[in-house]
C-alpha cells in the first residue's frame with residue numbers, strides 16, 4: 001500500500017525522533033463525522049499505531065496527494081475519551097510530584113478542541129474530557145497519599161480575548177480585566193463536583209459574552225489553571241505543581257479581504273498569539289537560549305508550565321472531511337514545526 005512505501009522511506013528518521021523532543025508531546029486526534037453531516041469523504045488516509053498519519057489531498061491522483069506526518073500518538077475518529085485520557089494520565093500524576101504541566105488543544109473551529117478538553121455539552125462521566133478526568137485523578141491520588149502528604153488544590157479560569165485576560169470565575173461575571181492570571185480569583189476545590197460546578201460557571205460566563213460578541217468562545221483562549229500545593233508531613237517540605245488546561249481559539253485563517261473592524265482585530269490577535277505559542281514551543285524543542293515568552297498574553301500566562309522541567313502536551317485536532325483539507329494541512333504543519341520534528345525533504349514521496 002501507498003503508506004507502506006512512505007513509511008519505509010522514513011523509517012530511520014522515525015526512529016530518531018521516536019520520542020520527539022524531551023518534555024514536549026504531540027498527540028493528534030481526528031474528529032468523527034457528525035450525525036447529519038452530508039460530506040462523508042475523508043482526507044485521512046492512514047492512522048498508524050506508532051503515531052504515523054497520512055493525509056491525502058483528494059484533488060491529486062493516488063499517492064501524489066499523500067503526505068506523511070509523525071506524532072507521539074494519533075487517535076483515530078473512533079477513540080474514546082477514556083482512551084485519549086489514558087495516555088495523558090501520567091502527566092497529571094506528575095503535577096502532584098511538583099511538576100508544572102501544560103495541556104492544550106489546537107485546531108480549527110469545530111475540530112473537537114472543546115470535546116477533548118471538556119467533553120460534549122451536558123456530558124456524562126463516560127464522556128468527560130481531559131479537564132474533569134485530570135481533576136478527578138488529582139483528588140483520587142491526593143486522597144491515597146494523605147497519610148504522608150496533604151494537598152491543597154485551587155482553580156482559576158480565565159479567557160484571553162484580544163490580548164486581554166478576563167476572569168471567568170469572579171462572582172458577578174463582570175468584565176473585570178486583569179493584567180495577568182495570578183490576579184484572577186482563586187477557588188479552593190475539594191472534590192470533582194466542586195470542579196464541575198466551578199467550570200460550569202466559567203463556561204456559562206464565557207457563553208454569555210459569546211452571544212453578545214458573535215461566537216466569541218471560538219475566538220478566545222480559555223485557560224484553566226490548577227494550583228497544587230502539597231505538604232510532606234514527615235519532612236515539612238512543600239511540593240508545588242501547577243497544571244494549565246487550555247482550549248485555544250480556532251486556528252482557521254481568516255481571509256483578510258473579507259473581514260474588517262473588530263473581526264479583523266480579533267483575527268490578528270489570534271494569529272499573533274498562536275504564532276507566539278508556536279515560537280515558544282519551537283524554541284524549547286530546539287533548546288534555544290532565548291525563549292520569546294513576552295510576545296503574547298497567552299505565552300506570558302502559560303510561561304510557568306512551558307520550559308524548564310515543565311511538561312507540555314499538545315492535542316492537534318483535525319476535521320476529517322476533504323473540504324477541511326487545507327486547514328488540516330496547516331494545522332499539521334504548525335504541529336510538526338512546533339515540536340521540531342519536521343520530516344522535511346525526506347517526506348517527499350517520489
Ligand code: ADP
Pocket residue numbers: 030031032034077107108109110111112113114115116120121218317
Ligand atoms: P471546537 O472546540 O474545536 O470548536 P467542538 O469540540 O465544539 O470543536 O466540536 C465540534 C462538534 O463536534 C461538537 O458538536 C462536538 O460535540 C463534536 N465532536 C467533536 N469531537 C468529537 C468526538 N471525538 N466524538 C463525537 N463528537 C465529537
